[in-house]
Amino acid sequence: MSFGPFLLLALMEGLVTAAVLALAASGLSLVFGVMRVVNVAHGEFYMLGAVIAWFVTTLVPGPAWAGFLVALAVAPVAVGALAAAADRLVLRRLDYDPEATIVATIGLLYMIQQAALSFYGPDARPVAAPFDWRLQLPWFGYSGYKLFVVLAAAVVLLALWLFMTRSKVGLVMRATQVDRDVAQAFGIDVDLVYMAVFGIGAALAAVAAVLIVPIQQAHYLMGHDPLLLSFIVVIIGGLGSLRGTVVAALVIGLSDGVISMFFSPTLAKILATLLVALVLVFRPQGLFGVRDR
Amino acid sequence: MSGAKVWALHLAVLVALFAAQYLLPPYHATNLARVLVLALFAMGYNLAFGYTGLLSLGHALFFAGGMFAAGLPAYHFGFSAGPALILSLLGGGVLAGAVGLFALRTAGVSFMIVTLMFAQAGYLTLIYFNAWTGGDQGFAVPASGRSLFGFALSSDGPRFAVAWGLFALGFLVCLALVRSRFGRVMVAMRENEERSRLLGYNPFVVKLIVLVISGLYAGLAGGAWALLFGYAGASFATIQYSILPMLYVLLGGAGTVAGPVLGAALMFWLIELASGLTSAWLFLVGAALVVLVLFAPKGILGWVREKVWRGLP
Amino acid sequence: MSLLEARGLTRHFGGLRAVDGVDFDLRPGEVQGLIGPNGAGKTTFVSLLSGRIPVQSGTIHLAGEDITRLPAQARVRKGLAYTFQITSIFPGLTVFDNVALAVQGGRAQIGSWRGGGAALEAAVAAALGQVGMADLAGQGAGALSYGHQRLLEVAMGLALQPKVLILDEPTQGLAAGEIAGFMALVRGLVPAVSVLLIEHNMEVVMGVADRITVLNFGRVLARGTPAQISADPAVQEAYLGA
Ligand SMILES: Nc1ncnc2c1ncn2[C@@H]1O[C@H](COP(=O)(O)OP(=O)(O)O)[C@@H](O)[C@H]1O
Ligand SMILES: [Mg+2]
Numbered sequence: 001m002s003f004g005p006f007l008l009l010a011l012m013e014g015l016v017t018a019a020v021l022a023l024a025a026s027g028l029s030l031v032f033g034v035m036r037v038v039n040v041a042h043g044e045f046y047m048l049g050a051v052i053a054w055f056v057t058t059l060v061p062g063p064a065w066a067g068f069l070v071a072l073a074v075a076p077v078a079v080g081a082l083a084a085a086a087d088r089l090v091l092r093r094l095d096y097d098p099e100a101t102i103v104a105t106i107g108l109l110y111m112i113q114q115a116a117l118s119f120y121g122p123d124a125r126p127v128a129a130p131f132d133w134r135l136q137l138p139w140f141g142y143s144g145y146k147l148f149v150v151l152a153a154a155v156v157l158l159a160l161w162l163f164m165t166r167s168k169v170g171l172v173m174r175a176t177q178v179d180r181d182v183a184q185a186f187g188i189d190v191d192l193v194y195m196a197v198f199g200i201g202a203a204l205a206a207v208a209a210v211l212i213v214p215i216q217q218a219h220y221l222m223g224h225d226p227l228l229l230s231f232i233v234v235i236i237g238g239l240g241s242l243r244g245t246v247v248a249a250l251v252i253g254l255s256d257g258v259i260s261m262f263f264s265p266t267l268a269k270i271l272a273t274l275l276v277a278l279v280l281v282f283r284p285q286g287l288f289g290v291r292d293r
Numbered sequence: 294m295s296g297a298k299v300w301a302l303h304l305a306v307l308v309a310l311f312a313a314q315y316l317l318p319p320y321h322a323t324n325l326a327r328v329l330v331l332a333l334f335a336m337g338y339n340l341a342f343g344y345t346g347l348l349s350l351g352h353a354l355f356f357a358g359g360m361f362a363a364g365l366p367a368y369h370f371g372f373s374a375g376p377a378l379i380l381s382l383l384g385g386g387v388l389a390g391a392v393g394l395f396a397l398r399t400a401g402v403s404f405m406i407v408t409l410m411f412a413q414a415g416y417l418t419l420i421y422f423n424a425w426t427g428g429d430q431g432f433a434v435p436a437s438g439r440s441l442f443g444f445a446l447s448s449d450g451p452r453f454a455v456a457w458g459l460f461a462l463g464f465l466v467c468l469a470l471v472r473s474r475f476g477r478v479m480v481a482m483r484e485n486e487e488r489s490r491l492l493g494y495n496p497f498v499v500k501l502i503v504l505v506i507s508g509l510y511a512g513l514a515g516g517a518w519a520l521l522f523g524y525a526g527a528s529f530a531t532i533q534y535s536i537l538p539m540l541y542v543l544l545g546g547a548g549t550v551a552g553p554v555l556g557a558a559l560m561f562w563l564i565e566l567a568s569g570l571t572s573a574w575l576f577l578v579g580a581a582l583v584v585l586v587l588f589a590p591k592g593i594l595g596w597v598r599e600k601v602w603r604g605l606p
Numbered sequence: 607m608s609l610l611e612a613r614g615l616t617r618h619f620g621g622l623r624a625v626d627g628v629d630f631d632l633r634p635g636e637v638q639g640l641i642g643p644n645g646a647g648k649t650t651f652v653s654l655l656s657g658r659i660p661v662q663s664g665t666i667h668l669a670g671e672d673i674t675r676l677p678a679q680a681r682v683r684k685g686l687a688y689t690f691q692i693t694s695i696f697p698g699l700t701v702f703d704n705v706a707l708a709v710q711g712g713r714a715q716i717g718s719w720r721g722g723g724a725a726l727e728a729a730v731a732a733a734l735g736q737v738g739m740a741d742l743a744g745q746g747a748g749a750l751s752y753g754h755q756r757l758l759e760v761a762m763g764l765a766l767q768p769k770v771l772i773l774d775e776p777t778q779g780l781a782a783g784e785i786a787g788f789m790a791l792v793r794g795l796v797p798a799v800s801v802l803l804i805e806h807n808m809e810v811v812m813g814v815a816d817r818i819t820v821l822n823f824g825r826v827l828a829r830g831t832p833a834q835i836s837a838d839p840a841v842q843e844a845y846l847g848a
Contacts, residue, residue: 110579493711
């Protein structure tokens with residue numbers, strides 16, 4: 001393959017990474033934006049989404065697309081409910097103290113990971129793609145499902161954006177984000193908002209995982225990389241800014257796709273993590289972030 | 294509480310720990326050596342987190358830094374244990390100073406994430422240079438590197454003696470430090486940084502010094518681990534090894550001199566016990582973290598200090 | 607000759623001109639009052655003097671030396687002490703340790719590296735004695751009553767052994783009996799220490815100040831002796847509400 005098509009392939013792969021990353025990271029960003037806490041267990045919610053997708057698709061009889069659709073509905077709801085419970089039982093009791101929350105969500109991370117190992121096992125297991133169509137380009141064939149992933153992620157992100165900007169519930173969430181106490185004074189049930197936001201944030205990670213699992217397989221340690229990459233994206237995009245998060249996901253996803261085709265992926269990760277640290281130190285509003293307030 | 298009594302009590306702890314090697318069955322005496330090295334690491338973590346309020350998620354980098362600063366020269370150039378330990382001390386301190394120069398410009402959650410990212414970059418660097426470091430598999434430290442003043446550190450007696458000696462050194466330095474003039478300033482940073490600035494202290498400098506001291510502890514512990522137990526690997530740079538000292542400190546009591554060793558011992562044998570019953574011991578670590586922050590954020594000795602003995606350092 | 611001198615000091619918050627080109631002099635050995643309505647910019651002004659907030663323009667000199675760009679902690683070590691309007695102590699430490707931090711951090715840097723020593727203990731006892739809290743040294747600072755926390759704040763300022771002591775509404779929350787003692791304390795500090803006192807209680811300012819500066823909307827409205835200030839019609843209109 002000559003250079004042009006090679007680059008095209010790298011960009012298409014990068015686009016898939018970016019789409020899934022944008023979804024997962026937007027969940028982290030939403031939680032940080034509204035609740036001002038960092039959820040270290042976010043990657044485990046992602047992993048749970050994939051594992052649940054595997055269970056669902058093996059249980060649902062019939063064609064692959066049927067099981068996939070059920071998983072796409074069940075996994076986010078189940079994961080969201082679990083997260084909401086964690087919020088109610090743990091985070092609220094900590095009064096969302098930022099540092100205590102990080103320690104507690106690290107604890108959740110270990111518990112969820114270990115539970116997955118015990119009940120799901122150490123193996124990576126595949127989930128069949130819902131359809132099997134290939135796009136034939138002049139230079140190479142490309143999985144149609146991967147294009148579907150990009151499309152689906154875009155739809156979910158658009159829906160999230162409309163929800164946050166146009167719906168009444170979204171307005172309530174943004175009001176809480178701007179000033180928790182004022183929101184409370186206006187009769188908003190802040191506890192309920194926080195529980196919902198934490199649940200939705202985790203559900204977004206689960207959606208991302210269900211979309212990726214036909215490409216990547218479900219494994220109990222698969223939450224680690226998305227967590228790190230989501231951190232990177234959210235920080236470079238500007239903490240709590242949804243628009244910045246999507247832009248950063250595109251940049252990171254595309255450059256990751258391209259860079260890891262030409263360079264060592266480890267080196268790329270080293271540079272990315274160092275970049276994140278330096279951005280937080282010298283430009284805390286992010287590289288692409290517009291200040292929300 | 295008079296100074297003499299405090300010193301006497303802490304010396305008694307050291308004597309009891311030394312005596313334990315003769316009282317415990319050999320298998321657990323070796324484990325106690327492990328606990329003492331981990332406690333040395335946790336004491337350094339405690340100086341930053343417990344006393345100064347610096348909640349770091351990057352200490353694994355300083356631990357692994359010390360481990361490889363001792364292990365690599367021993368493996369590649371045949372260094373013996375003495376010089377290797379000194380290098381580990383330097384490795385931890387230098388890394389902590391370098392990270393601190395950047396990370397200490399931030400605070401709170403940002404500080405946690407910045408330290409986490411530096412540690413992750415360090416871990417990946419160890420992987421990237423796997424031709425030298427052995428990557429995830431790591432390497433066994435050769436016998437030539439595991440000898441100190443002619444004693445083989447692979448045999449039980451010398452191994453315990455070195456582990457205990459390094460721990461005792463760290464323990465006494467820690468006690469002297471937190472009772473000193475500087476120790477008072479460390480706590481002032483934790484309690485109210487803005488106020489301490491208006492009393493004439495430079496928070497950045499104070500915190501940098503503490504982080505370097507903390508890094509010296511972590512580095513020495515990492516080096517001791519490599520030489521005493523004969524193995525160095527990149528996995529010691531993963532976030533799990535930043536979480537463990539935090540867990541020990543939270544359990545034993547943040548901001549107490551004896552808390553880290555108490556927490557390390559309890560947690561070590563709790564995990565040991567649990568892993569005899571189930572493979573899911575990591576679940577225990579997670580549950581312990583959640584339960585501690587929820588119900589006992591001050592830890593055991595923190596509770597003692599609050600209810601029983603106000604003057605406990 | 608002035609000990610502490612500010613020229614054209616300015617600090618805006620967005621469009622809000624909190625401090626807007628203030629000239630100011632504190633003479634050696636005087637007690638100067640700084641008054642003005644709520645939101646006039648008094649706290650912001652002294653925060654600029656102490657270095658808590660960076661200045662946007664203007665200069666500050668202490669005993670002839672330009673300190674405009676010095677960080678707060680360096681100004682403290684040169685003898686410029688500040689006590690907070692909103693009580694700011696170390697709640698987890700004892701009263702003794704709170705004051706000891708000031709003693710060892712301030713201008714004289716008293717005490718041995720081990721954190722104790724007779725000189726340190728004497729200095730702590732002296733500062734606590736001045737505010738009448740000598741018997742509370744062993745208490746946890748967080749458990750003190752509000753009035754005692756205010757006085758501890760003042761004791762920490764004194765323990766810095768400053769040349770200039772800035773007190774931001776120190777009598778807020780003190781009982782009537784404590785206020786009389788406080789006035790005597792302030793008068794007793796001069797001439798060794800020069801005092802800049804922000805105060806809402808008119809009786810206190812009129813009673814202890816040699817001169818008074820009035821701020822309004824971030825600008826100097828008037829300055830003069832207590833008698834001149836209480837007779838000034840502009841001040842009466844803006845502030846005394848007459
Ligand atoms: N950090 C800040 N950010 C924005 N506005 C501030 C800040 N600090 C003070 N202000 C505003 O500046 C004005 C002066 O405040 P302040 O100096 O506290 O007044 P005073 O002490 O005279 O009551 C007020 O309107 C206040 O709201
Ligand atoms: Mg004020």
